[in-house]
Amino acid sequence: MSVLETVLIFVGAPAAVIAVVAGLVYGGSRRGRRYRPGRPFEFMPVWFLSSQAQASGAGHSAGDDRRAVTGTAERAALPARTPAGEDGPEPAVAAAPHGATGGASDRW
């Protein structure tokens, strides 16, 4: 066995295996964006309702839903970390009853 063959078998082959495993580990996961409690998790805040047709089918008037959902629709950019606030639709919203809400809180 020549020196070249020896090097190929004992260095090249393990290196190839290591490269394949490393490629699977680092290349396989998409962006590595997984939530792990306690570590910072960067994402855009999201707020979901079910679809509009369904919401109106569920006993509300479609007009109400549409108003609430599109009332501020023109403000397209997501203002980071500011609760909707100080400007547009807040006065109308403030009329909603506050004291009557219930629910629960939890931490993990």
Place this chain on the structure above:
Amino acid sequence: MTAGELDRPATGQVSHGSVTGHPEVLDGPFTTRQLLRLDEALRLADRSTSLTFSVYVGELDEPVRAHAEKLHAQLADPDRSVLLAVSPNQRLMEIVTGAEARKRLPDRDAKLAALSMAAAFGGGDLAGGILTGIAQLANHAGRR
């Protein structure tokens, strides 16, 4: 389902059109598959209970409870709405039920759902926890 702006919830079916039309939803914490499942869960919950379920995932300002209630008040019909507000980075969550919804969902049931959601979140499963919470709340609210 489309991405919600912070000052308003988003509605809409999950379809490939809307997802590609609003790619910012993919900057959110969920994958496309999770978004589809969330949308389905919300639709089923809304249909079976005739309440309006809404999910907010993002930072909550202090005081947290007040911020969650403020978001809840922005829904179309707050009295008949249930908001699940989850802040993964602060590791806390709030469930807000409106006056009408609260009659069907006592705080005890909301707390029970919050416990199982927090258990899933503690394991790093955001979407799973939310799905569990919606299913449990809808179950407790009963059919109407």
